[in-house]
């Protein structure tokens with residue numbers, strides 16, 4: 001089956017490593033893509049040298065990816081729009097894009113995070129700021145380290161939308177021999193899983209930086225999955241989602257890979273860098289777990305969900321808890337059934 005509604009011209013708003021990689025996936029899937037970049041230097045590098053030298057160096061972008069700094073032009077004639085700016089700037093950007101978004105087209109949400117202050121998930125920010133039907137929003141989330149995908153290494157992902165047909169249309173639009181999307185309907189689960197795993201990856205990076213072993217990593221992944229699932233359930237998510245690609249899949253990839261910016265940041269904290277220095281060492285690329293440990297902790301408090309790993313990461317990032325004491329904090333939690 002190849003539905004008539006498969007988008008052909010797609011605007012990707014945000015030319016960081018994930019927006020650029022997803023633009024390549026779409027072009028490799030046969031779509032016409034316009035990638036909106038904030039900065040002319042990024043658009044120029046893509047136009048003139050077919051490479052995003054700042055965010056995805058060494059990757060040749062196909063001719064199907066055009067780059068533009070004018071979002072009105074990028075959105076003109078688009079029959080799907082992917083949003084690829086970091087979570088905490090999505091509100092501001094949606095406010096600017098809102099009036100130029102084509103009516104009725106699917107909006108593909110790529111950011112992983114929960115908004116500070118409001119506790120809103122990214123699809124909620126998009127729907128509220130854009131005054132649009134949540135059923136138009138398709139959340140893409142899974143084990144999707146950009147650099148691997150850009151190199152054509154196979155992976156799978158989940159496309160979550162309450163409107164199944166819309167998810168199927170996007171599934172057909174972005175499927176390639178190396179990128180295999182599955183559809184689900186649990187938007188809440190996909191978003192909470194994708195947000196929570198960055199915090200757990202930070203904890204795994206800290207553990208790794210302290211020279212602890214795979215038992216520690218496996219314990220963090222398993223208990224991390226448990227606490228993120230509990231939060232998801234409290235918010236109405238389907239527990240099975242957390243065993244899927246946007247749950248366990250993404251958690252394992254991010255917690256295990258040296259390519260993960262969140263895990264790398266955790267390592268740097270364990271090696272003695274302060275938060276600002278550790279962020280600066282990341283070259284300006286976003287590590288969402290730093291903000292998400294705050295917004296997820298706030299949500300957990302609001303819904304009375306116990307999240308000791310998230311709490312420990314929050315204390316390291318914002319309350320000067322030494323990384324070694326983070327492990328003690330977790331090991332000293334009251335004993336409980338699994």
Ligand SMILES: NC(=O)C1=CN([C@@H]2O[C@H](COP(=O)(O)OP(=O)(O)OC[C@H]3O[C@@H](n4cnc5c(N)ncnc54)[C@H](O)[C@@H]3O)[C@@H](O)[C@H]2O)C=CC1
Nearest residue numbers: 015016017018019085087089110111112144145146285286
């Ligand atoms: N890189 C990856 O492997 C993956 C990233 N993601 C998620 O995608 C989102 C974007 O991440 P990346 O592209 O990796 O980040 P990045 O750090 O590589 O790039 C961020 C992009 O956003 C732009 N940006 C920063 N602040 C902005 C603002 N205030 N307004 C507009 N644009 C702004 C930057 O210029 C840059 O183009 C994040 O939520 C991340 O968690 C999801 C899956 C995979």
Ligand SMILES: O=C(CO)COP(=O)(O)O
Nearest residue numbers: 142143144145260261262
């Ligand atoms: O979301 C990601 C992989 O699925 C990317 O993780 P990092 O932001 O930690 O690199």
